Amino acid sequence: MKKIVIMALILLLIANASARPEYMKDFKNFSDKVKKCTLCHVQSSGYGGLNPFGRDYAKIGSLTPELMQLDSDGDRFSNIEELLNGTMPGDKDSYPGKKAPGYTTSLLLAIIILYLVKRKS
Ligand SMILES: [Ca+2]
Numbered sequence: 784m785k786k787i788v789i790m791a792l793i794l795l796l797i798a799n800a801s802a803r804p805e806y807m808k809d810f811k812n813f814s815d816k817v818k819k820c821t822l823c824h825v826q827s828s829g830y831g832g833l834n835p836f837g838r839d840y841a842k843i844g845s846l847t848p849e850l851m852q853l854d855s856d857g858d859r860f861s862n863i864e865e866l867l868n869g870t871m872p873g874d875k876d877s878y879p880g881k882k883a884p885g886y887t888t889s890l891l892l893a894i895i896i897l898y899l900v901k902r903k904s
Pocket of ligand 1: 856865869871872873874875878888
């Protein structure tokens with residue numbers, strides 16, 4: 784159990800890793816906040832299914848005006864509005880004006896989980 788928790792904490796801390804460069808070429812002019820695997824994938828590991836923006840991007844094939852005008856995740860902000868504001872166009876819980884949890888939040892969560900595990904054992 785302890786090993787699983789430690790591995791989960793490590794994965795939590797490295798979740799901000801960048802997406803693969805070959806998939807990021809179209810997004811090179813946008814903020815680093817969106818250059819993550821979760822730009823197109825559901826999971827931060829990059830594996831798993833595509834999110835709504837990832838599916839639209841895969842269907843259209845590149846950053847076209849059509850793709851930019853879509854609101855792939857249905858959060859009322861177009862994909863271009865989200866990309867320009869550093870929010871995720873495939874995540875309805877990420878939109879301009881709402882702060883996304885960052886590294887500090889992940890680190891704090893990891894410390895709390897570690898404290899709870901230590902307290903139990
Ligand atoms: Ca969004």
